[in-house]
Amino acid sequence: MSKSKPIIVVKNLSKVYKTDLLETIALNNVSFQIDQGEFVAIMGPSGSGKSTLMHILGALDKPTSGQYILDSKDVSHLSEDELADIRNRKIGFVFQAFNLLPRTSTLKNVMLPMAYAGIPKEEREATAKKFLNMVGLGDRLHHTSNQISGGQQQRVAIARSLVLNPALILADEPTGNIATSQADEIMAIFEKLNDDGHTIVMITHEPDIAEHAKRIIFIRDGKIVKDSPNHHRRSASIKKEVLAHD
Amino acid sequence: MIEYWEMLKESFLSLKLNKMRTGLAMLGIIIGIGSVIGLISIGESSKKSVTSRIESLGSNLVTVSPGSQRSGMVRGNNTVKTLTLADADALEKAGLSAISLVSPEYSSRYQVVAGDANTNTSIYGVKAAYSTVHNLKISRGRFITDSDYDSNSHVAVIGPDSVEELFGSSDYDCLGETIRINSLNFTIVGITVAKGTSGMGSSDSAIYIPLSAGLKQLFGVSHLSSLSIQAVNSDVIIQAQNQVGYFLLARHKITEAANADFYIRSSEEMLETISSVTGTFTALLSGVAAISLIVGGIGIMNIMLVTVTERTREIGLRKALGAKKNTIITQFLTESIILTFGGGIIGIILGIGLSYGYSVFNSSVFTISFSSVMLAFLVSVGIGILFGWYPARKAASLQPIEALRYE
Structure with a gap:
């Protein structure tokens, strides 16, 4: 592991929410490192601070104290617009609720992050098509999100997360809103992406899903209570050959 | 930064999704701009016809009348x-x-x-x-x-x-x-x-x-x-x-x-009197029309605020995917400017129609002052920026986490 480059370095990270009367410590002095090529599941009960951690790792929120280095760049104290740039170029988001633009074609949805990166339209279209083909939706380019199933929507979201070749794929309960039969397909895609060298961090509370990862971090009350390799790694029962190769 | 042409296309699409609301929001601007253009033109044309009538009587003319x-x-x-x-x-x-x-x-x-x-x-x-x-x-x-x-x-x-x-x-x-x-x-x-x-x-x-x-x-x-x-x-x-x-x-x-036992007046005097009277009327009526324009602008602001609230999740997603503050501001300002600019164009056409109808009905001169049309264009865009600014700022300052969570 020492040969791999660290993608995430978190040092003494804390997040405190203050209201007039109450001070809630969501993350309490958390430190860990995730290297290139890892597939990590972050688990914990609700209220454990795993969502807060996910927001900070996703550059959607800033820590109260401590340091977060993403792909060799300290992002702990960047401005709002600089964070937008980091999210755009370094992180690929996959949300529980898919979060596709309504009444917009899958192709346009996948093209969106590249528009914010200032990539010319022809290139955007070609790249979006390539990744939609890769997740097996090459024949659904002009369907809108309400015309395809939940599993297909999540595959569009995965394609969208990949278009700018991010350093990190951040998945927040990626199978939470999907029928079990389709969840396996999604996990197969993640495994394939990890096999191809992508670094994946997945937040989940479902042990079944977490077992697809190579390493599992448990969080409770804002602290890491367990961080160990996953010895019972599960592989998606679906054959990975269903995924078209690029 | 996303290219402006595409932003424009996207804004059109999102306005098209809510035709009824878009139309109603534009109506205020249409009525406002239409009445400003119409009334100014009618004022100008009646002033012109009176002026030409007086001028046709002779220039540098001083008239002495008995009595x-x-x-x-x-x-x-x-x-x-x-x-x-x-x-x-x-x-x-x-x-x-x-x-x-x-x-x-x-x-x-x-x-x-x-x-x-x-x-x-x-x-x-x-x-x-x-x-x-x-x-x-x-x-x-x-x-x-x-x-x-x-x-x-x-x-x-x-x-x-x-x-x-x-x-x-x-x-x-x-x-x-x-x-x-x-x-x-x-x-x-x-x-x-x-x-x-x-x-x-x-x-x-x-x-x-x-x-x-x-x-x-x-x-x-x-x-x-x-x-x-x-x-x-x-x-x-x-x-x-x-x-x-x-x-x-x-x-x-x-x-x-x-x-x-006589009185004297000059053609200039008559011109001044008449143009000051018609000028006052035109200014008064335009003032009323301008108020309706402001009300129209408030309508635009209202609609844009509703739109921002409705699209909170979309804004959150766009920010999560890398949209900067200015990109979001531009997107929403574009929508409000399209609303007011579109309303302005329809209003200008309405106003021209109004003054044309007036000139036919009164068999007077039909005039459209280029400056008032230009002014209407600028005012309609200005209203879009003025009343679209606050909703656009509100959208841009949404926190991505809050916005993504919003149901």
Whole structure:
């Protein structure tokens, strides 16, 4: 592991929410490192601070104290617009609720992050098509999100997360809103992406899903209570050959 | 930064998704811009038609009318006999420095007959100076001359409308024909050029005869109905008014100007009075229209705030995927500007239609001032920016986590 480059370095990270009367410590002095090529599941009960951690790792929120280095760049104290740039170029988001633009074609949805990166339209279209083909939706380019199933929507979201070749794929309960039969397909895609060298961090509370990862971090009350390799790694029962190769 | 053209296309699409709401939001701007354009144009065109009517009466014109200043303009014609031909002759001989021409006039309506046809029109007793003072042009023949006046000739110069009434067509060459006015024969020696003005006092239907013959044989009076004086140039009109006024006061042996038995006004004075009245009306009406424009703008702001709330999740997602603050502001400002600009264009068309309808209905001049159309464009875009700014800021300052969580 020492040969791999660290993608995430978190040092003494804390997040405190203050209201007039109450001070809630969501993350309490958390430190860990995730290297290139890892597939990590972050688990914990609700209220454990795993969502807060996910927001900070996703550059959607800033820590109260401590340091977060993403792909060799300290992002702990960047401005709002600089964070937008980091999210755009370094992180690929996959949300529980898919979060596709309504009444917009899958192709346009996948093209969106590249528009914010200032990539010319022809290139955007070609790249979006390539990744939609890769997740097996090459024949659904002009369907809108309400015309395809939940599993297909999540595959569009995965394609969208990949278009700018991010350093990190951040998945927040990626199978939470999907029928079990389709969840396996999604996990197969993640495994394939990890096999191809992508670094994946997945937040989940479902042990079944977490077992697809190579390493599992448990969080409770804002602290890491367990961080160990996953010895019972599960592989998606679906054959990975269903995924078209690029 | 996303390219602007695409932003524009996206904004159109999202406005199209809510046609009813988009239309209602635009309606306020349409009505506001439409009424501003319409009212300004109507004001301008009525001002123009009044101005052209006054200007056609003659430039640098000072008119002396009999009667007292206090009794005003509403007064029976030709009943006051205080202004005479002797006044005019004396004025002419006095050689006042600000005055170039003096035109004594008497007018009255008569039945005019030519063959089987007849018409009722104004007959003007004039001298040669009349055509210069009143800017009257001759299309055929000649105007009344000094020798016509001196020799009491029974000659007449006739307006094109009366030619048409009496001879069937305004193109008819009636020089040398005889017309009968109150049993007196007059030979036509000239035809005037149409001025295009219509209604009461139009010169196009008037008939001019020498004042000498008119006073003695036709009108049977010895006073004048008015005395038109041309000032040397437009800078000395006030001076001309004063010179004429003091001269006539002295001649009529009146010491107090307030007791004058005549009154003087200049065409500029009338123009100023009328344009200040129409200007006030236009300003008032435009003010009301501007208020409706502001109300329209508030409507836009309202709709945009609703839109921002509705699309909170979308905004959160866009920010999560890398949209910067300015990108979000531009996106929402674009939408509000499309709303107001679109409304502005429809409003301008509506306003032009309105003033066109008015001009047809009132048979007045149809004018659209380019500056008011430009102003309407700028104002509509300005309203889009002004009232779209707050909602756009609100959208841009949403926190991505809060926005993504929003149900």
